[in-house]
Amino acid sequence: MSQIEEAANILKNGGLVAMPTETVYGLAANALNGEAVAKIFAAKGRPSDNPLIVHVADVDDIFRFNLVSDFPKQAANLAKHFWPGPLTIVLPRTDAIPNEVSAGLDTVAIRLPNHPMARALIKTADLPLAAPSANISGSPSPTTAQHVLKDLNGKIDGILDGGNCLVGVESTVISLCEDKPRLLRPGGITLRQLKEVLGDVLVDDAVLHQLKEGQKASSPGMKYKHYAPKAKVILLKGDRSAYIDYVNKNADNHCLALCYYEDVPGLLVKSEAFGSEYDDSEQARLLFDKLRKIDEMNDISTVYARCPNPDGIGMAVYNRLIRAAGFREVDL
Ligand code: TXA
Numbered sequence: 001m002s003q004i005e006e007a008a009n010i011l012k013n014g015g016l017v018a019m020p021t022e023t024v025y026g027l028a029a030n031a032l033n034g035e036a037v038a039k040i041f042a043a044k045g046r047p048s049d050n051p052l053i054v055h056v057a058d059v060d061d062i063f064r065f066n067l068v069s070d071f072p073k074q075a076a077n078l079a080k081h082f083w084p085g086p087l088t089i090v091l092p093r094t095d096a097i098p099n100e101v102s103a104g105l106d107t108v109a110i111r112l113p114n115h116p117m118a119r120a121l122i123k124t125a126d127l128p129l130a131a132p133s134a135n136i137s138g139s140p141s142p143t144t145a146q147h148v149l150k151d152l153n154g155k156i157d158g159i160l161d162g163g164n165c166l167v168g169v170e171s172t173v174i175s176l177c178e179d180k181p182r183l184l185r186p187g188g189i190t191l192r193q194l195k196e197v198l199g200d201v202l203v204d205d206a207v208l209h210q211l212k213e214g215q216k217a218s219s220p221g222m223k224y225k226h227y228a229p230k231a232k233v234i235l236l237k238g239d240r241s242a243y244i245d246y247v248n249k250n251a252d253n254h255c256l257a258l259c260y261y262e263d264v265p266g267l268l269v270k271s272e273a274f275g276s277e278y279d280d281s282e283q284a285r286l287l288f289d290k291l292r293k294i295d296e297m298n299d300i301s302t303v304y305a306r307c308p309n310p311d312g313i314g315m316a317v318y319n320r321l322i323r324a325a326g327f328r329e330v331d332l
């Protein structure tokens with residue numbers, strides 16, 4: 001039996017399989033089986049009010065499995081342009097979606113990933129798969145099978161190793177359940193790409209700002225502290241020379257600079273580069289791996305991170321890093 005068939009059998013029997021996608025690794029279960037989905041929450045330590053994305057292999061699966069009660073023209077347009085790919089669309093759900101998946105909401109998030117192993121797994125299991133990122137809740141999302149095992153070894157029934165994820169940050173999430181399309185989470189498909197297809201797109205407050213006390217999160221995942229390394233992360237907003245000056249003046253032996261390649265030569269302290277200043281796709285691909293690496297260095301108490309430019313895929317990089325920093329940001 002092939003690895004894919006073995007993994008598909010585990011899913012059909014209500015088990016959990018970690019699978020590679022082009023964004024990050026997902027922890028998959030049969031989305032139509034509430035008991036199987038409940039195991040995902042237990043394995044990750046995920047708050048039960050945080051809904052899951054349902055993954056399909058073809059647009060037709062959405063209708064075949066009766067997942068949504070409406071598939072508006074805008075959804076069809078987005079699907080035509082960006083699926084398969086790193087885009088998740090929130091739509092009104094049907095009763096086929098168990099409560100465990102929707103976490104009590106009357107909507108469901110749907111994604112059609114662009115990774116041959118993920119698509120083969122969905123097709124072979126012939127099931128829609130609920131799959132959050134395959135990390136312990138609160139730690140950086142996994143971009144390699146090794147990251148998954150570090151967090152979940154012994155808690156899952158199988159893993160497919162597809163090597164490094166190409167995008168490196170989670171999918172863009174957009175809701176089509178209100179008057180206007182609303183960006184809930186930035187990712188591999190950029191705001192500009194969405195606007196080219198949809199016209200006007202609202203950007204939810206939680207994308208770039210900290211929610212105020214009592215403010216309701218449109219996407220429950222955005223209210224949690226995410227991607228938080230053990231060290232205190234501070235985002236420094238300014239150009240290269242201001243960043244280098246600040247870090248060289250303020251850092252001691254327990255500090256690390258999380259910076260661009262181009263910053264490294266000027267820095268007098270330990271550093272990890274998460275890509276080139278001029279390549280936001282590279283920054284997205286490397287960020288989570290660097291955050292995990294820093295977590296393994298026991299002598300680091302403060303991380304001075306170079307603030308990403310929040311344009312293009314940089315919006316996703318900024319959104320993840322500002323959460324890792326607990327919204328601590330210094331204007332230089
Ligand atoms: O790239 C990805 O999206 C990865 C891979 C595995 O596909 N998955 C992923 O899932 O990032 P997760 O569970 O880590 O993040 C899903 C996000 C959460 O912020 C959640 O609150 C939001 O999507 N979400 C899920 N269903 C929703 C819904 N019905 N309405 C609003 N937000 C929803």
Ligand code: MG
Binds near residue numbers: 132133141
């Ligand atoms: Mg996640």
